[in-house]
Amino acid sequence: SAVISQKPSRDICQRGTSLTIQCQVDSQVTMMFWYRQQPGQSLTLIATANQGSEATYESGFVIDKFPISRPNLTFSTLTVSNMSPEDSSIYLCSVVESFYEQYFGPGTRLTVT
């Protein structure tokens, strides 16, 4: 299975600032996703990170708030912009290797004060 790393693993940020989360995969993957998990909640898909083109956002998520880059098949970044306490969550990068194989990175635990 793909090995996925994320940086940073956790951070505490001031409201109004931005944080960029990096996701690195040890193999080339076509499909890469970003998820958010608010405290005590399930996972919610933010967007599909498309290589070489704009990300595809889910309902309720917009590019201005969560810009995503995917410069190649092994790397992606998610920026959480103009943060508020409601953005305090775990952010998870995920890759699909086949229909029955989807793996997640270790997550970035973000606290906004």
Place this chain on the structure above:
Amino acid sequence: AQKITQTQPGMFVQEKEAVTLDCTYDTSDQSYGLFWYKQPSSGEMIFLIYQGSYDEQNATEGRYSLNFQKARKSANLVISASQLGDSAMYFCAMREVTGANSKLTFGKGITLSVRP
């Protein structure tokens, strides 16, 4: 309509005993996949087991097995010989094949606590 339902608020099991975590799903697709993930307090999502809608046998992976009842649309996870390290959140998820849609939809999760 909710696609994945996990209604058990929290489960407790004695170490070395077996436990069943419930999951029901809703889909009109004939082809779909069901997944279970474990999330310890560290936050990572660990893939446990997969069941395809056309699989005739229940999936097994070590101490994990999936009790798949297609007609009832249920995919319960059975953990045998529970260990203290099994204490975590457990999420059921489904991937449908509808056009280009290949997203995982997650249930709300179940907290499992293993007692020594």
